[in-house]
Amino acid sequence: MTTDEITDLLTEAYTDELETVMNYLSNAIVLDGIHAEEVKASLEEDIQEELDHAQILGERLKQLDESPPGSEQFQAKQHSLQPPEDTTDVQSVIEGVLEAENDAIETYRSLIEAAEDANDPVTEDVAVTILTDEEAHRTEFRGFQKEFPMD
Numbered sequence: 077m078t079t080d081e082i083t084d085l086l087t088e089a090y091t092d093e094l095e096t097v098m099n100y101l102s103n104a105i106v107l108d109g110i111h112a113e114e115v116k117a118s119l120e121e122d123i124q125e126e127l128d129h130a131q132i133l134g135e136r137l138k139q140l141d142e143s144p145p146g147s148e149q150f151q152a153k154q155h156s157l158q159p160p161e162d163t164t165d166v167q168s169v170i171e172g173v174l175e176a177e178n179d180a181i182e183t184y185r186s187l188i189e190a191a192e193d194a195n196d197p198v199t200e201d202v203a204v205t206i207l208t209d210e211e212a213h214r215t216e217f218r219g220f221q222k223e224f225p226m227d
């Protein structure tokens with residue numbers, strides 16, 4: 077059975093994924109320098125995965141007789157992922173990505189819990205599948221963080 081908590085979390089996750097797509101896309105375009113190349117390539121790969129996540133979440137909302145939101149309901153919150161003024165500041169993007177991935181991981185963990193409580197194994201499966209991708213993204217950017225230590 078579905079609950080308001082489940083549809084709220086699905087909706088929140090859906091808009092978060094789309095904000096992530098926007099910021100990964102912009103950062104993949106703006107970063108400059110030799111050190112940026114690997115990070116840009118990784119962001120480019122993740123853009124498609126995050127878009128796929130939004131699609132899976134939107135389809136689950138539809139199955140639960142809800143609609144995914146349009147842009148008028150959108151509220152930006154990824155302050156740390158805004159493209160840096162200094163386009164060689166790869167570190168700030170790495171930090172922003174880690175914050176976004178940690179946020180996503182928290183949301184999917186909450187969704188798994190809510191789905192478990194509501195005996196909704198299909199939503200739980202969606203959340204587990206996406207959580208697996210987000211943990212892989214976080215691991216990759218933790219690797220970049222080691223390469224570019226913050227001072």
Ligand SMILES: [Fe+2]
Pocket residue numbers: 093125126129180206210
């Ligand atoms: Fe995602």
Ligand SMILES: [Fe+2]
Pocket residue numbers: 122126177180209210213
């Ligand atoms: Fe991700």
